[in-house]
Amino acid sequence: MNGLLRIRQRYQGLAQSDKKLADYLLLQPDTARHLSSQQLANEAGVSQSSVVKFAQKLGYKGFPALKLALSEALASQPESPSVPIHNQIRGDDPLRLVGEKLIKEILPLCTQR
Structure with missing residues (x-):
């Protein structure tokens, strides 16, 4: 399943710290896919462990799998200026x-x- 779509579908049931991550990922997926888990944590204002746990809550093995899903989702979208x-x-x-x-x-x- 598309990583961005998965985040959108589960957004309402997320905890506050998870919503911070979701907001960042939905608004800046291209930037986020190039960040480390620590960098993403800093950008979203959460802990590094929250980033890893968030990826797992979405059904991924870890943060690298979430980044891959973001990359695949972006690759399937038409380029928009x-x-x-x-x-x-x-x-x-x-x-x-x-x-x-x-x-x-x-x-x-x-x-x-």
């Missing part, structure tokens, strides 16, 4: 970059009187 979502934010921006861009946009508004 990154499109702007909001001002400088693009659909393929990592979550951290989205946050930085939003802060840069909002901060000047907070200091205006």
Whole structure:
């Protein structure tokens, strides 16, 4: 089964830390498939063991199998160009970059009187 589809189907029943991982994987699957379990944990704000357990909860032997499933899911999708979502934010921006861009946009508004 498609790895992304499997995450979407089980999303509602996931624990909060698992939802953090699921959100990151669903929003940034191309980036996530190139990360180590520790790097993914850091990006999603969870522990490394949570990443491994999450993969197992989805029915994979471990994190490498989940990464392979993500790669296969992405390979089966048609290539779509990154499109702007909001001002400088693009659909393929990592979550951290989205946050930085939003802060840069909002901060000047907070200091205006």
